[in-house]
Amino acid sequence: MKLLKERIMRDGKCFEGGILKVDSFINHQMDPILMKSIAVEFVRRFASTDINKIITIEASGIAPAIMTGYLLELPVVFAKKKKPVTMENMLTTTVYSFTKNRNYDICVSKDFLRKGDHVLFIDDFLANGNAAKGIIDLVNQAGATLAGMGFIIEKAFQHGGEYLRNAGVRVESLAIIDSLDNCEIKIR
Amino acid sequence: MKLLKERIMRDGKCFEGGILKVDSFINHQMDPILMKSIAVEFVRRFASTDINKIITIEASGIAPAIMTGYLLELPVVFAKKKKPVTMENMLTTTVYSFTKNRNYDICVSKDFLRKGDHVLFIDDFLANGNAAKGIIDLVNQAGATLAGMGFIIEKAFQHGGEYLRNAGVRVESLAIIDSLDNCEIKIR
Numbered sequence: 183m184k185l186l187k188e189r190i191m192r193d194g195k196c197f198e199g200g201i202l203k204v205d206s207f208i209n210h211q212m213d214p215i216l217m218k219s220i221a222v223e224f225v226r227r228f229a230s231t232d233i234n235k236i237i238t239i240e241a242s243g244i245a246p247a248i249m250t251g252y253l254l255e256l257p258v259v260f261a262k263k264k265k266p267v268t269m270e271n272m273l274t275t276t277v278y279s280f281t282k283n284r285n286y287d288i289c290v291s292k293d294f295l296r297k298g299d300h301v302l303f304i305d306d307f308l309a310n311g312n313a314a315k316g317i318i319d320l321v322n323q324a325g326a327t328l329a330g331m332g333f334i335i336e337k338a339f340q341h342g343g344e345y346l347r348n349a350g351v352r353v354e355s356l357a358i359i360d361s362l363d364n365c366e367i368k369i370r
Numbered sequence: 371m372k373l374l375k376e377r378i379m380r381d382g383k384c385f386e387g388g389i390l391k392v393d394s395f396i397n398h399q400m401d402p403i404l405m406k407s408i409a410v411e412f413v414r415r416f417a418s419t420d421i422n423k424i425i426t427i428e429a430s431g432i433a434p435a436i437m438t439g440y441l442l443e444l445p446v447v448f449a450k451k452k453k454p455v456t457m458e459n460m461l462t463t464t465v466y467s468f469t470k471n472r473n474y475d476i477c478v479s480k481d482f483l484r485k486g487d488h489v490l491f492i493d494d495f496l497a498n499g500n501a502a503k504g505i506i507d508l509v510n511q512a513g514a515t516l517a518g519m520g521f522i523i524e525k526a527f528q529h530g531g532e533y534l535r536n537a538g539v540r541v542e543s544l545a546i547i548d549s550l551d552n553c554e555i556k557i558r
Contacts, residue, residue, distance in 0.1 A: 211447045211482040214440035240429035241448065245436040252402035252437070259399045260429065294399040 183223050183356040186334070187369050189216060190357055196365040200337065201281075208334060209242035209306050214249075220356060221249035224304060224332045227354040233302045233329045235259060237295065237321075239288055239313055243305040246334060250304055259295060261288040261320065273323045277316040280309065280340075288316050290324075297325035308333035308355055311342020318351070335359060338370070371411050371544040374522065375557050377404060378545055384553040388525065389469075396522060397430035397494050402437075408544060409437035412492060412520045415542040421490045421517045423447060425483065425509075427476055427501055434522060435492040447483060449476040449508065461511045465504040468497065468528075476504050478512075485513035496521040496543055499530020506539070523547060526558070 195203040207213040224246070236258040238247035244260050251258035263286055274289040295301070303317050314331055321328045328351065336343045336355030339362070346353050358370040383391040395401040412434070424446040426435035432448050439446035451474055462477040483489070491505050502519055509516045516539065524531045524543030527550070534541050546558040 205479065206481065210450065210479055211445050212436060212439070214436050214446055215443060217436060218440055241432060241450070244429060244432040245446075248400060248402050248405060248433040248436060249440070251400070252406055255403060257399050258402055258433075262398065262429070291393065291398055293394070 183220070185216070185219055186223075186357050189213075190335070190359075190369060191367060194367055196362050196367050198365065200339065200362045202335070202337065202359060202362055202367065204306075204335065212245050214245070217245050217249045218253075220246050220334055221253050223356055224250045224302075224354070225253050228302055228330050228332065228352075231302065231329045231352070232300050235295075235299050235301045236304055237261065237290070237301045237317060238304050239263070239317070242307075246306065246332075247304040250302070250332075257294075259290060259301075261290045261317065263288055273320050275316045275319040275323070278312050280312065288313070288320070290320050292324065295320060295324040295326055299324065299326035300329045301326055302329050303331040304333075305331075306334045308336040308342045308346075308353070309340040311340075311345050314342060314346055314351075318349075330354065332356075337362070371408070373404070373407055374411075374545050377401075378523070378547075378557060379555060382555055384550050384555050386553065388527065388550045390523070390525065390547060390550055390555065392494075392523065400433050402433075405433050405437045406441075408434050408522055409441050411544055412438045412490075412542070413441050416490055416518050416520065416540075419490065419517045419540070420488050423483075423487050423489045424492055425449065425478070425489045425505060426492050427451070427505070430495075431493040434494065434520075438490070438492055438520075445482075447478060449478045449505065451476055461508050463504045463507040463511070466500050468500065476501070476508070478508050480512065483508060483512040483514055487512065487514035488517045489514055490517050491519040492521075493519075494522045496524040496530045496534075496541070497528040499528075499533050502530060502534055502539075506537075518542065520544075525550070
């Protein structure tokens with residue numbers, strides 16, 4: 183996706199340790215016009231796919247997911263990172279965060295992820311793929327079907343994409359970063 | 371907003387302790403078409419207001435905020451509930467959560483909330499108004515101007531709206547709940 187790649191090269195910032203900051207347009211301040219273009223591209227890439235629901239994880243996945251759901255006129259569910267006090271009836275799994283070096287739980291209500299659902303997972307980043315693995319676990323627990331996974335940015339050198347594709351998951355990443363070595367952004 | 375009020379009466383669920391659950395269409399599973407209609411209504415209500423940025427708080431505020439930012443073609447910033455490890459240069463304030471009975475910090479980068487900004491705050495719920503007060507503190511710390519605050523649902527009996535309006539804030543709530551006594555939803 184040319185527009186996105188150009189924006190990453192222009193406004194993305196690279197830091198030691200393979201960190202790419204895109205917080206001026208994707209995951210802290212967000213550019214809603216770009217988000218809509220991103221959603222259009224997800225719609226295009228998953229055009230031939232049977233989907234009845236979008237799923238994402240709070241918080242940075244919500245903007246691209248709601249835009250994609252809006253275009254496709256499909257409900258959007260976001261998995262929560264803490265079990266809300268007012269919610270029973272949840273599916274839960276544990277995700278290891280590489281960035282934060284700790285485990286956290288994600289959960290989704292059994293009312294909104296069910297047997298028979300064909301879900302498209304949308305998120306901002308694919309790195310080690312741990313959040314994606316958590317979603318796969320929730321989808322399996324629900325007896326639902328994973329139709330595909332769409333990411334705005336994939337960090338190929340962290341191998342989550344390799345794992346998911348080898349596991350047979352349909353993965354679409356709109357910008358693939360091959361390397362951030364020497365704080366230089368190399369996009370495929 | 372008639373469509374929203376009807377939806378709350380149809381799909382909202384009331385629980386002991388003044389809890390209104392709208393997690394089938396607003397804050398867990400989301401209806402993107404309704405979110406767009408909500409955003410259109412925010413645009414209409416703040417039509418005469420000088421705004422250059424939308425601000426919200428993760429996670430449930432992001433969907434209505436990104437839709438409003440999309441319609442107005444304005445950047446959207448979401449305040450984060452934990453200081454990210456990769457972020458310096460943050461404005462921070464402490465918010466007391468009535469629902470969870472604990473304090474949490476919210477923060478926003480000084481790069482994205484600045485002197486000269488005229489911000490519209492968008493969120494899903496206005497109850498005690500503690501999150502809104504936190505945002506006011508961040509806006510003041512930044513030397514920015516608060517143009518207004520828009521909420522999908524206001525629980526009038528928890529008096530956050532009263533506090534904000536008395537403090538001179540322009541508040542627009544699309545559905546105002548007068549009472550949830552005896553688990554019966556009374557909308558104004």
